Amino acid sequence: MNDTTPLSPAADDRRTIRNRTFDEIAFGDEAGLERTLTAADIQLFAALSGDLNPQHLDPAFAASTRFHGVIAHGMWGAALISAVLGTQLPGPGTIYLGQTLEFLAPVHVGDTLEVRVKVTARDAAKKRLTLACTCVNQDGKTVIAGEAQVSAPTARIERPRATLPEVRLIDAAGKTLLDAVRPLGAIRVAVVHPCDEASLGAALDAARAGLIEPLIVAPRAKIDAIAQKAELDLAGIAIEDVPHSHAAAARAVELAGDGRVEVLMKGGLHTDEIMSAVVAHDSPLRTARRVSHCYLMHTPAYPRPFIITDAAINIAPTLDEKADIVRNAIDLAQTIGVAVPRIAILAAVETVNPRMPATLDAAALCKMADRGQIAGATLDGPLAFDNAISAAAARIKGIQSPVAGRADVLVVPDLESGNMLAKQLEYLGGASSAGIVMGARVPVILTSRADSRETRIASCAIAALVAHRRRIGKT
Template structure:
């Protein structure tokens, strides 16, 4: 069981190193995280971007550029294309977003010629560690899919399960989170939740244990589950929280970050290679943790 991000870093060190292709790398937090990942033996990197700017920023944060390959590309869109191409051609294992809009790099990820599509849905997994829960857990999808239908939720769930396996969680417990834990014809999310649970029971969804609908309290609190007389192997022990729509995921993500002061990291999955797609405002620490997630996902 991974109880903290220190455990996650240790696992990434054991399974790494992998190679990053960093698109538009001239960013302090990005270069600081890449430098730390190199120091820890987790990842190497090819830095793609404006070489002069990369050199300036590297000097400011104390990163030795002689340890990395630098590809000089001052055009941001072309830098994204080059980074994605390095991964699709097998020269790197993971794409990492630097100081660039998500839409710009995702356009290259989805490109038919050099992109990383697999035919699966592309989704986001966020990993959290909070003081009130005994282990790290995954929230999906809080960033990519706005209002997924039942089949899309199934694929998002399967992406998260595959990712959980890369964290050595062999049988992840998936809570399909809704506003209540009983099926209501007035709440489509609860109907979807029950159907996903049934798919798991009949073997259509494999490699995990799914329960739904569950409200957030009984998904993560054994006491709440007992109080509401919920008998489920997932209740109070969820490894994955599957949210019904992006609004719920976004609110949960930011509540865990700002109210609970949880540590977090994120990754795009469902592609041929993992994509470290952090916010430009994320800390160096969060970016380092996200690199570790990419290394683990690339090692599966």
């Protein structure tokens, strides 16, 4: 579940939660928060309510206005109003007496609501309050409006603020991954310019999970300021002080080249900045192979984890570059335990068409595999996406293939198609994911500022597996 952002300055203390007694509350006082509805919220509602009807968890059905009218309006919106009342105004000790709400417009996945409550009446004899309640979306449209009646606390309550765990309906793959990696021990990771709360917090989370030993490469003053503001504990964390992000990328590459770290982890700098340092002509991390990005994904609709490549580095790869993209994916697949991965070379159709270059590349890659130029995997293509992941679709089209319907790796024609496919699976298909760059002398953890804590931790776990496998290869 994503975090709520308090709008009331009085509630912006991250360490404690305090109430306001009836006598401290005046007519017109107000408080609020912001929250964005995610697909995970819908899954969590299903788990909490016991409504595990597969139709309700299907992304296409979940996108319908009718479904959101039931879930987002009735449960999610009301719950947000209750959260403001129970944590901010009046806060702990509040007794909810009743509410009347009107649901004026639908709420969809991705919508951000500003939820506000405002005191409109006080009953001093009974210590009761009436509060106007509104939920306004990112377009300024009121989607929920109404009133709540509460009994306000008369005594001051202050307690440590709890941190809610992240909850997913399906998390077996992620748990299995962490269980496999933790016994191997932490790896040394250069965290490059994590000068924002999300990336710095992710590195510290991975350290607490026993996956990495972070060496932060960034301006020390910025890191200290971020840690202080976000209340992040830097005790025991090594920091390599550099003046700016460009210097951080260059220094991290030097550290990896000297063997002081085994993995690089992108912080708050742009992808181009860190990757330019990794593949520079004088970089000690360059190899003869093209670097490429791999998304390891797991979705409830597919029986096993799979890799999508390349969706982040190579914009319009040539045939030679696609061959390296495939080789890098094979290395990663074997690292996670797939001895002979099944590689689907994707195109819009499953037949070779001279007017569609992606189909020609797919056919050439398969012939290269036949001749031993690409080893360690079974390739087939061109395959349309449905044929690659659905055995039924392949049978209907008469496709007989050891890969169709059982692909472990999906090789996309270009970055645009791959990026859209990965994001669609994540945001509409409920997929969990991890991202890593292969092809350099050390793996590079490449995450986005929008990625969840779960994705960042999983990416560190994948990098740890790759690093440990390379340790074994050197012995």
